[in-house]
Amino acid sequence: MEDVAKRARAAAQVLGGVSLEVKNKALEAFKRHLVARRAAIEEANALDMAAAEAAVKDGKLSSSLFKRLDVSGAKFDSLLAGIDDIIKLPDPVGQITYANKVSEGLNLYRMTCPIGVLLIIYEARPDAGVQIAALAMKSGNALLLKGGKEAQKSNEALISAMAAALSEVGLPADCIQGVDGRTAVAELLSQDKYIDLVIPRGSNELVKSIKDASRIPVLGHADGICAVYVDEHADLAKAVKVCVDSKTQYCAACNSMETLLVHPKVVKAFLPMLAEGLASKEEVHFKADSTCLPHLPADKTEPAVEADFFTEFLCHTMAVKTVESVDAAIAHINEHSSGHTESIVTEDKVVADTFLRRIDSANVYHNASTRFADGFRYGFGAEVGISTNRIHARGPVGLEGLVIYKYRMYGDGHTVADFCGPEEKRRKFVHSRIEGVNRVEDIPEVADEAATSKLASLSLKSRLGTLSCFQFLGPRA
Amino acid sequence: MEDVAKRARAAAQVLGGVSLEVKNKALEAFKRHLVARRAAIEEANALDMAAAEAAVKDGKLSSSLFKRLDVSGAKFDSLLAGIDDIIKLPDPVGQITYANKVSEGLNLYRMTCPIGVLLIIYEARPDAGVQIAALAMKSGNALLLKGGKEAQKSNEALISAMAAALSEVGLPADCIQGVDGRTAVAELLSQDKYIDLVIPRGSNELVKSIKDASRIPVLGHADGICAVYVDEHADLAKAVKVCVDSKTQYCAACNSMETLLVHPKVVKAFLPMLAEGLASKEEVHFKADSTCLPHLPADKTEPAVEADFFTEFLCHTMAVKTVESVDAAIAHINEHSSGHTESIVTEDKVVADTFLRRIDSANVYHNASTRFADGFRYGFGAEVGISTNRIHARGPVGLEGLVIYKYRMYGDGHTVADFCGPEEKRRKFVHSRIEGVNRVEDIPEVADEAATSKLASLSLKSRLGTLSCFQFLGPRA
Numbered sequence: 031m032e033d034v035a036k037r038a039r040a041a042a043q044v045l046g047g048v049s050l051e052v053k054n055k056a057l058e059a060f061k062r063h064l065v066a067r068r069a070a071i072e073e074a075n076a077l078d079m080a081a082a083e084a085a086v087k088d089g090k091l092s093s094s095l096f097k098r099l100d101v102s103g104a105k106f107d108s109l110l111a112g113i114d115d116i117i118k119l120p121d122p123v124g125q126i127t128y129a130n131k132v133s134e135g136l137n138l139y140r141m142t143c144p145i146g147v148l149l150i151i152y153e154a155r156p157d158a159g160v161q162i163a164a165l166a167m168k169s170g171n172a173l174l175l176k177g178g179k180e181a182q183k184s185n186e187a188l189i190s191a192m193a194a195a196l197s198e199v200g201l202p203a204d205c206i207q208g209v210d211g212r213t214a215v216a217e218l219l220s221q222d223k224y225i226d227l228v229i230p231r232g233s234n235e236l237v238k239s240i241k242d243a244s245r246i247p248v249l250g251h252a253d254g255i256c257a258v259y260v261d262e263h264a265d266l267a268k269a270v271k272v273c274v275d276s277k278t279q280y281c282a283a284c285n286s287m288e289t290l291l292v293h294p295k296v297v298k299a300f301l302p303m304l305a306e307g308l309a310s311k312e313e314v315h316f317k318a319d320s321t322c323l324p325h326l327p328a329d330k331t332e333p334a335v336e337a338d339f340f341t342e343f344l345c346h347t348m349a350v351k352t353v354e355s356v357d358a359a360i361a362h363i364n365e366h367s368s369g370h371t372e373s374i375v376t377e378d379k380v381v382a383d384t385f386l387r388r389i390d391s392a393n394v395y396h397n398a399s400t401r402f403a404d405g406f407r408y409g410f411g412a413e414v415g416i417s418t419n420r421i422h423a424r425g426p427v428g429l430e431g432l433v434i435y436k437y438r439m440y441g442d443g444h445t446v447a448d449f450c451g452p453e454e455k456r457r458k459f460v461h462s463r464i465e466g467v468n469r470v471e472d473i474p475e476v477a478d479e480a481a482t483s484k485l486a487s488l489s490l491k492s493r494l495g496t497l498s499c500f501q502f503l504g505p506r507a
Numbered sequence: 508m509e510d511v512a513k514r515a516r517a518a519a520q521v522l523g524g525v526s527l528e529v530k531n532k533a534l535e536a537f538k539r540h541l542v543a544r545r546a547a548i549e550e551a552n553a554l555d556m557a558a559a560e561a562a563v564k565d566g567k568l569s570s571s572l573f574k575r576l577d578v579s580g581a582k583f584d585s586l587l588a589g590i591d592d593i594i595k596l597p598d599p600v601g602q603i604t605y606a607n608k609v610s611e612g613l614n615l616y617r618m619t620c621p622i623g624v625l626l627i628i629y630e631a632r633p634d635a636g637v638q639i640a641a642l643a644m645k646s647g648n649a650l651l652l653k654g655g656k657e658a659q660k661s662n663e664a665l666i667s668a669m670a671a672a673l674s675e676v677g678l679p680a681d682c683i684q685g686v687d688g689r690t691a692v693a694e695l696l697s698q699d700k701y702i703d704l705v706i707p708r709g710s711n712e713l714v715k716s717i718k719d720a721s722r723i724p725v726l727g728h729a730d731g732i733c734a735v736y737v738d739e740h741a742d743l744a745k746a747v748k749v750c751v752d753s754k755t756q757y758c759a760a761c762n763s764m765e766t767l768l769v770h771p772k773v774v775k776a777f778l779p780m781l782a783e784g785l786a787s788k789e790e791v792h793f794k795a796d797s798t799c800l801p802h803l804p805a806d807k808t809e810p811a812v813e814a815d816f817f818t819e820f821l822c823h824t825m826a827v828k829t830v831e832s833v834d835a836a837i838a839h840i841n842e843h844s845s846g847h848t849e850s851i852v853t854e855d856k857v858v859a860d861t862f863l864r865r866i867d868s869a870n871v872y873h874n875a876s877t878r879f880a881d882g883f884r885y886g887f888g889a890e891v892g893i894s895t896n897r898i899h900a901r902g903p904v905g906l907e908g909l910v911i912y913k914y915r916m917y918g919d920g921h922t923v924a925d926f927c928g929p930e931e932k933r934r935k936f937v938h939s940r941i942e943g944v945n946r947v948e949d950i951p952e953v954a955d956e957a958a959t960s961k962l963a964s965l966s967l968k969s970r971l972g973t974l975s976c977f978q979f980l981g982p983r984a
Contacts, residue, residue: 043841047865130886136875138885145897146867222718226897238722241699245718247898268920275922364520375920379954386915388524390623396952398613398918407923408615408914409607409938420622420703421724422899425914437885437902438863441875443745443852445752446884461886475873477856 031217034174034207035224038147041204042172046144050121052199056167057117059195061110064160067191072102074187075156082180091180094282098154099181101188109157112412116164119411122429123170126472129464133449133457136441141470142433144170146226149218149246150414151176153232156184162229163192163206165412169432173206174225176215219244231415234342249427251418253342254284254370256400259359259385261376262293266300268397269375270307275399276373278311282344284416285371285393285403289339290350291359292322297352301325318350326350339366356381360388367391369418371403392418392425440475508694511651511684512701515624518681519649523621527598529676533644534594536672538587541637544668549579551664552633559657568657571759575631576658578665586634589889593641596888599906600647603949606941610926610934613918618947619910621647623703626695626723627891628653630709633661639706640669640683642889646909650683651702653692696721708892711819726904728895730819731761731847733877736836736862738853739770743777745874746852747784752876753850755788759821761893762848762870762880766816767827768836769799774829778802795827803827816843833858837865844868846895848880869895869902917952 064071082099085091101109128140148171152158159175166173177185189208196203209218218225222245230236230250237250258276260269276287292300305327308314316326317334338349339362353359356374363372373395374385382396393403403426405413410428417423423431448457467473541548559576562568578586605617625648629635636652643650654662666685673680686695695702699722707713707727714727735753737746753764769777782804785791793803794811815826816839830836833851840849850872851862859873870880880903882890887905894900900908925934944950 043865043867046867132879132884132886136879140902241722245715247724247896249898265920271920271922275924279923379952383954388520390520390523391913393914393916395916396918398916398921399923401923402609402613402916402918402921403914407609407926407936409609409936419724420911421726422911424911425617434897434899434901436868437870437880439870439872439875439879441873441879443742443748444875444879445748446756446876446878447752449884450756459884459886475856477860 031209031214032221032224034209034214035147035218035221037202037204038172038174038207039224041202042144042146042170044202045167045170045172045205046123046146048170048201050123052201053121053167053170054117056196056199056201057113057164059198060160060164060167060192061113063191063195063198064106064110064188067187068106071184071187071191072106074183075099075101078156078181078183085180095154095180099156099184101156101184105157109160112157112161113164115411116161116168119168119429122168122433124470126467126469127435129467131460131462131464132439133444133460136439136444137464137475139438139440139464139467139470139473140435141438142435145432145434147172147174147224148432149174149176149215149225149228151215151228151230151232151236151240153178154180156181156188158231159185160188160192161412162414163189165414165429165432167205169429171432172204174209174218175206176209176218179210182210216243219246222246229414247422249415249417249419249423249431251284251368251370251416253368254286254416254418255288255340255342255366255368256285256371256373256403257289257291257359257363257367258287258373258375258400259291259353259356259363260293260296260300261356261359261374261378261381262295263378263381264293264296264300264375265377266296266303269296269300270303272373272375272397272399273304274307274311275401277314277348278308278346279399279401281312281346283401284342285400286344287373287400288341288343288348289366290348291353291362292350294321294352294354297321298325301350305330312346315347316350317347319352321352322350342368356384360385364388364390369420370416371395371400373398373400392416438473440473508686508691509698509701511686511691512624512695512698514679514681515649515651515684516701518679519621519623519647521679522644522647522649522682523600523623525647525678527600529678530598530644530647531594533673533676533678534590534641536675537637537641537644537669538590540668540672540675541583541587541665544664545583548661548664548668549583551660552576552578555633555658555660562657572631572657576633576661578633578661582634586637589634589638590641592888593638593645596645596906599645599910601947603944603946604912606944608937608939608941609916610921610937613916613921614941614952616915616917616941616944616947616950617912618915619912622909622911624649624651624701625909626651626653626702626705628692628705628707628709628713628717630655631657633658633665635708636662637665637669638889639891640666642891642906642909644682646906648909649681651686651695652683653686653695656687659687693720696723699723706891724899726892726894726896726900726908728761728845728847728893730845731763731893731895732765732817732819732843732845733762733848733850733880734766734768734836734840734844735764735850735852735877736768736830736833736840737770737773737777738833738836738851738855738858739772740855740858741770741773741777741852742854743773743780746773746777747780749850749852749874749876750781751784751788752878754791754825755785755823756876756878758789758823760878761819762877763821764850764877765818765820765825766843767825768830768839769827771798771829771831774799775802778827782807789823792824793827794824796829798829799827819845833861837862841865841867846897847893848872848877850875850877869893915950917950 082096125142130138193203316331317338369391371393386394405426405428414427559573602619607615670680793808794815846868848870863871882903882905891904
């Protein structure tokens with residue numbers, strides 16, 4: 031596996047230098063090759079589905095996992111449409127986020143660039159592999175993809191279609207490599223020299239076990255134990271809407287509500303309204319504290335224990351509790367929540383401010399459903415996942431989460447020694463902002479970024495991807 | 508240690524909500540308390556210095572480590588001046604970096620906020636503890652500080668002065684806690700529930716051992732194996748200036764040059780010039796390949812082996828090698844470098860572009876000394892360290908590296924279900940940028956951020972810091 035990781039790094043060093051044009055052409059080629067191989071992909075998928083169906087019958091696989099395996103028909107179409115969405119997004123690479131005149135003739139620019147090599151571990155859904163590959167391509171990252179074993183045939187068919195597309199546009203096939211088996215993953219996790227980031231899309235246990243096994247940074251979410259707090263100043267009709275949506279719009283999602291906190295003043299009026307609102311949607315069950323219990327349907331309610339407020343139910347069960355004030359709600363959430371998404375329903379703006387300011391979660395909402403925590407709904411075009419990390423990227427992660435930056439400095443023989451020594455003789459730091467430099471192409475010191483980039487593209491077309499494909503970009507003879 | 512980490516988290520939840528005014532007052536109080544206890548601090552420092560001096564004599568401590576222990580006299584003054592610099596910096600918290608109208612009446616804002624709890628492990632220099640504490644305060648992070656055992660008395664004196672300052676401005680003393688001993692650190696490394704980021708300022712081995720021992724993300728740099736490439740189109744006088752500074756301005760720094768790469772066409776002319784330039788500065792020794800060797804002073808040069816190009820000498824030794832082209836230079840660096848800082852000396856802008864574009868390091872320079880890789884020189888006011896990470900923060904890390912963000916969403920009972928269903932009936936996503944919202948105070952939906960923040964400050968003044976100090980901010984009776 032060291033060789034796999036090493037080849038991914040070499041591919042990343044090629045991919046990091048190509049233009050938006052090449053990356054978008056690769057994405058177009060992904061689509062063409064997926065369409066051309068559609069029959070074979072759907073056939074492979076049918077085999078996975080048949081095996082999974084048998085496993086469901088034997089009780090070895092859940093039916094929800096089975097459903098997510100499907101990439102045929104409309105699912106295939108939306109997979110293609112997803113690539114189109116990513117083509118339309120602006121280039122996340124080459125953006126200038128800091129431009130500073132350090133001193134006379136010495137200028138500094140911070141420029142976004144790809145992270146390098148990503149290892150993504152994902153579960154059943156084979157379409158996730160395509161979406162992630164498209165995001166990785168757009169952000170210039172090389173990719174190691176480990177899908178679920180139930181989707182092995184589908185994944186192989188999809189990944190080989192994309193690999194074929196890569197060579198068509200002259201990019202190294204190693205830009206996207208599929209890997210199989212737990213041993214392979216375990217070996218890759220020790221390749222911290224070549225792999226820069228692991229993104230596990232799966233259970234809390236998966237994320238933890240990867241963190242334990244590797245020095246490589248991990249971007250992943252823990253449980254989504256999301257709460258809604260209905261304040262004494264809530265518009266109760268709005269509160270019903272928000273809670274019903276947060277709980278039932280898709281209860282198996284990480285951003286669905288697991289805990290409801292209610293102010294004592296509205297318990298009596300609100301809970302029956304909520305139970306009625308929920309009844310029209312789903313068979314929701316409650317685990318309620320002693321104050322809430324009498325106001326919920328007896329046949330659907332049982333007493334809550336403390337552990338219920340640390341539980342991600344991911345089904346039609348929710349925990350309900352009274353809290354004395356917004357402060358008590360905040361204290362409860364900051365103690366019990368997984369730091370994903372929390373919402374307050376209130377008409378009091380100062381109370382809302384307090385909640386949004388002091389809740390320590392990735393997403394904090396006022397009068398809105400927790401289900402909005404999502405890259406598409408946030409306007410990112412696509413997402414890699416939702417992070418409860420507190421470094422690098424938090425909340426829904428789009429293309430911005432797949433880039434980092436490097437600093438370019440341009441001088442004319444400048445030395446640090448020039449800035450030391452006697453006050454009257456030494457050079458002075460200026461540190462003034464350079465205006466109007468938004469992209470690498472705007473940097474005045476760059477001879478012709480477009481030209482170098484174009485040369486790189488031409489070179490890529492004519493040769494297959496190793497680092498040597500850049501060789502004629504060297505000093506002019 | 509779990510209790511220590513837990514208390515740090517509680518303190519972080521207070522500190523995360525306070526205004527710039529309170530944070531700057533705390534920094535002013537740091538200065539006052541350090542000045543008031545100056546005699547005691549210098550006395551404690553003298554004891555550490557005396558013990559260290561004895562250890563140097565016994566060969567148990569290096570003399571460079573000994574020198575860095577000193578915090579008396581002028582060092583103490585510059586430590587105070589460093590706090591002033593940090594007071595002057597703008598608030599890194601509360602900046603809006605994304606403002607999106609998601610739909611009619613549904614607005615989304617991404618706001619910078621503190622990371623939470625930082626564990627910093629630093630070596631000899633006790634003044635580093637004060638600088639880090641000032642940066643952590645400005646960015647609203649709670650801090651666990653583990654200094655070197657040689658500086659234990661100095662660190663205790665400095666940290667207790669800052670802790671006293673905290674209570675004067677009504678902040679929890681747990682905002683800054685000193686920890687001692689390896690066992691304590693080992694225990695803290697398992698507290699990933701309460702500690703969000705570890706920043707080890709020390710050797711490569713220290714960083715690796717921490718990554719192996721913990722699930723907590725680590726921000727640290729590996730070795731600084733920095734290279735300068737002198738191209739065939741270099742102005743050789745500039746090249747001498749850049750190389751002499753990169754190697755000798757402070758050769759024990761991570762951003763000093765370890766490897767020199769020279770184009771064959773200039774080897775003969777350049778290396779004697781360089782040797783002459785270096786001779787006036789320091790006794791530099793060379794490990795050179797067979798092409799370079801004849802052009803360097805025989806008494807100071809020995810043949811290089813491959814391992815030399817993977818070595819961070821941190822002293823007056825450097826490795827020298829010819830490379831056939833800028834491409835060969837890039838390939839050498841991307842293979843051997845630690846990803847810290849590399850510089851090219853050339854008058855050819857296209858060659859420079861190629862180098863800056865394709866070198867995969869945090870800092871890439873054209874005609875400038877590698878020694879510029881530093882937070883102060885970059886205009887950040889101060890730095891926590893230099894990162895060779897490829898996520899979160901890369902290169903010199905200032906205040907921006909100590910914050911993350913969270914998303915605030917404001918609706919009016921909005922649900923995701925409203926956006927589903929039949930085309931003609933469903934709500935539409937707008938996703939247009941909201942202009943003019945640069946700080947949290949600018950968010951139109953915020954009732955009165957200044958007021959909530961002020962209330963919090965008043966409250967902090969009157970009570971000592973637990974979460975309860977915010978209680979009267981709850982819903983109005």
